[in-house]
Amino acid sequence: MVSLRSIVVLVTILANVLVLYAYATTKKLRTYTNYYIVNLAIADLVSGGFLPIRGVYREFSNEWPFSEAFCACFTCVDHIFLHATFLMTLTICYDRFRATNMPLKHLSEKTLRHACMLILLAYIVPVFLWTTIIIILPYSGVISRVQPPQCYGPYAFYPALLIFTILVLSWVPMISTVILYAFVYCTVIRKGMDKSRVTGKNAVSENKSKGVASEAKSRDPRSKSYRMDTERAAGMKHPAEQIRSEGRVHSISAGLSQGLANPAYEETEEDVHRASDQPSLTGQVLTETTLSTGPPRRGSTGAPARFAGRASRRESRLASLRATRTLTYILTTMIVSALPWSVFALWAAIDPLGLPLRYNTVFNYLGWMSHFSSTVNPFCYAVGNPLFKAAFLQILCCRPNTAPRNAERSSDRHSRTSRD
Structure with a gap:
């Protein structure tokens, strides 16, 4: 002992x-x-x-x-x-x-x-x-x-x-x-x-609002989707319009892959490290998204500060x-x-x-x-x-x-x- x-x-x-x-x-x-x-x-x-x-x-x-x-x-x-x-x-x-x-x-x-x-x-x-x-x-x-x-x-x-x-x-x-x-x-x-309860409610409400907004937009005669449906029904589809549509879809899919289009998505530290381990892929996605959406809008300079606050x-x-x-x-x-x-x-x-x-x-x-x-x-x-x-x-x-x-x-x- x-x-x-x-x-x-x-x-x-x-x-x-x-x-x-x-x-x-x-x-x-x-x-x-x-x-x-x-x-x-x-x-x-x-x-x-x-x-x-x-x-x-x-x-x-x-x-x-x-x-x-x-x-x-x-x-x-x-x-x-x-x-x-x-x-x-x-x-x-x-x-x-x-x-x-x-x-x-x-x-x-x-x-x-x-x-x-x-x-x-x-x-x-x-x-x-x-x-x-x-x-x-x-x-x-x-x-x-x-x-x-x-x-x-x-x-x-x-x-x-x-x-x-x-x-x-x-x-x-x-x-x-x-x-x-x-x-x-x-x-x-x-x-x-x-937190789990609030996150679930926000996800459901956002999905409902997105569904209502997309349905209303598709019925608007001035919307691009309405014109495309009309042209498709008439058998007329412009090549230039098809290229812009594909670029927009690619941009949205890139945003979804980064979790930016989902308001209920909460970025974790593991996701940040995974993104930092793939700099070329991240740069490619951001470049393609920027090219497809055009020049940044006014007020977008607050995004880095917002992400920094979230990380803190x-x-x-x-x-x-x-x-x-x-x-x-x-x-x-x-x-x-x-x-x-x-x-x-x-x-x-x-x-x-x-x-x-x-x-x-x-x-x-x-x-x-x-x-x-x-x-x-x-x-x-x-x-x-x-x-x-x-x-x-x-x-x-x-x-x-x-x-x-x-x-x-x-x-x-x-x-x-x-x-x-």
């Missing part, structure tokens, strides 16, 4: 250092949402990488070899960063809640200053709380001090204080995060259903989906790793005599397992965001720092699948 703990600690350190290095060297990862991810990685690095070394040492010796002051500082830092991992997850969930339920306010708050304020709050609360309980109260004589060779939290023999610390450390952040995530999940599902909104939507997916993995990992320890700790605090002695060893391992989310979180970033995965592979394979275009395509396809 000692070797297993050592391996887990080593993996935790390497994985979270990899997250920090990828963020520092990859420009595409320096986004507003990843500010919180990086600070969660810092908390995981300290909480799950360095502090559990004491647990590995206790496998060889049950005595604390250092001074009382060092024990108090070590215990305080351990509680601060473990609590910070819970609060940083809560902060990420709160940010997703604001993004999905209050998008306009969240858009105005997407600044480095606002992110730093929330991150500092996630660290200030644990610092104030655990400094008071572990350092100020014992050294002011309110509760007993822990003397070497023992080293643990001084609140352990005070049932009311013990219950309070367990609730504040794990239960309150977990319950709050689950409630906020439930709102985020319901909002995402509702928006997806509303699409990229923002995909980034939001990646952030929500990453939050799902992080929250699941936190609950799986921390919930068993939280249940046993609360049970032991409320009814210490009712806890069988044979469960003490299980309780110790569950306490160590509560740090396990720090090991798994970097893998959650890679699974939830293909840009992180590409950056990790690029660093591990010692490849030059180039834009991972394949990662962007994979991210777009993954996000499109999640949206569908």
Whole structure:
């Protein structure tokens, strides 16, 4: 078991250092949402990488070899960063809640200053709380001090204080995060259903309006189709008119192939990449369309700006989906790793005599397992965001720092699948 703990600690350190290095060297990862991810990685690095070394040492010796002051500082830092991992997850969930339920306010708050304020709050609360309980109260004589060779939290023999610390450390952040995530999940599902419903209604209404317009136009004696039908009925068909008609039909078919003639068509990132991979074909289609339709009309210069705005909104939507997916993995990992320890700790605090002695060893391992989310979180970033995965592979394979275009395509396809 000692070797297993050592391996887990080593993996935790390497994985979270990899997250920090990828963020520092990859420009595409320096986004507003990843500010919180990086600070969660810092908390995981300290909480799950360095502090559990004491647990590995206790496998060889049950005595604390250092001074009382060092024990108090070590215990305080351990509680601060473990609590910070819970609060940083809560902060990420709160940010997703604001993004999905209050998008306009969240858009105005997407600044480095606002992110730093929330991150500092996630660290200030644990610092104030655990400094008071572990350092100020014992050294002011309110509760007993822990003397070497023992080293643990001084609140352990005070049932009311013990219950309070367990609730504040794990239960309150977990319950709050689950409630906020439930709102985020319901909002995402509702928006997806509303979007599908609106898209279907628009497609039906546009098709009906097009059918009515084409029927009315075909009955108009001044229309070209009416004249062509008349000439065809009389057996008279001019060659020049036939050439212009074929050019117009070719132009319309080219527009349909690009999705421009269908108002219900929503261009995706995958379509943009596919179009960029075939520059000659795209140029040919645009040239033929331009030649067949004649010179551009006035006001057509706004099309590039409109498409740029659509691409920007699409990229923002995909980034939001990646952030929500990453939050799902992080929250699941936190609950799986921390919930068993939280249940046993609360049970032991409320009814210490009712806890069988044979469960003490299980309780110790569950306490160590509560740090396990720090090991798994970097893998959650890679699974939830293909840009992180590409950056990790690029660093591990010692490849030059180039834009991972394949990662962007994979991210777009993954996000499109999640949206569908």
